[in-house]
Amino acid sequence: MGFTEKQEGLVKESWEVLKQDIPHSSLRFFSLILEIAPGAKNMFSFLRESEEIPQNNPKxxxxxxKVFKMTCESAIQLRxxxxxxxxxxxxxxxxxxxVKSGVKDPHFEVVKEALLRTIEEAIGEEKWNEEMKNAWGEAYDQLAEAIKAEMKNHHDETA
Known part of the structure; x- marks a missing residue:
C-alpha cells in the first residue's frame, strides 16, 4: 500500500499549524533532540559553542x-x-x-522521535492521532533512507 491521499492531507494540515510558530517549534525540536541524545549537541555547528540552546539562532x-519542510515534501512526493x-x-x-558530522543510523531515530513529539505538541492532543503519527513517520523514514543511501555513496566514493 502506498502513501495515501489522506496521509498526505494529514501531513499538510499539521504542517500548516507547525508553520505558525516556527521559532518555538524549532527551539522545541532541538531541545527534544538534546533531551533524547545529549551527545548530539556537538554534531550541530551552531550548538557546539553554546551552553544552552540559543533562543534566536537563525541557523x-x-x-x-529544513527538516520539517523536507519531511512534508516527502509526504507529497510519496503520494x-x-x-x-x-x-x-x-x-x-x-x-x-x-557523514562529516558523524551521523549514524540511530541519530535518525532520535530526530524522528523529536520531530513527531514537536508536531504532536504543536497541533495538540485533540488533533494528534496514530494516523497522523504514522503519516509523518513514513514520510520521515523515506527521506531518511534517501539520505542514508547518499551517505553510503559518499563513504564508497571516499573509501
Missing part, C-alpha cells in the same frame, strides 16, 4: 525548518510518485554533511 531555525525524490545536488550535500 537553528533554518535547520529545523504523487510513490517515492521520495530529492534533487541530486541536495542529496549529495546532505549525504556529505551528515
Amino acid at each position: 537553528l531555525k533554518a535547520h529545523a525548518v 504523487e510518485k510513490g517515492e521520495v525524490v530529492v534533487a541530486d545536488t541536495t542529496l549529495k550535500y546532505l549525504g556529505t554533511v551528515h
Whole structure:
C-alpha cells in the first residue's frame, strides 16, 4: 500500500499549524533532540559553542525548518510518485554533511522521535492521532533512507 491521499492531507494540515510558530517549534525540536541524545549537541555547528540552546539562532531555525519542510515534501512526493525524490545536488550535500558530522543510523531515530513529539505538541492532543503519527513517520523514514543511501555513496566514493 502506498502513501495515501489522506496521509498526505494529514501531513499538510499539521504542517500548516507547525508553520505558525516556527521559532518555538524549532527551539522545541532541538531541545527534544538534546533531551533524547545529549551527545548530539556537538554534531550541530551552531550548538557546539553554546551552553544552552540559543533562543534566536537563525541557523537553528533554518535547520529545523529544513527538516520539517523536507519531511512534508516527502509526504507529497510519496503520494504523487510513490517515492521520495530529492534533487541530486541536495542529496549529495546532505549525504556529505551528515557523514562529516558523524551521523549514524540511530541519530535518525532520535530526530524522528523529536520531530513527531514537536508536531504532536504543536497541533495538540485533540488533533494528534496514530494516523497522523504514522503519516509523518513514513514520510520521515523515506527521506531518511534517501539520505542514508547518499551517505553510503559518499563513504564508497571516499573509501
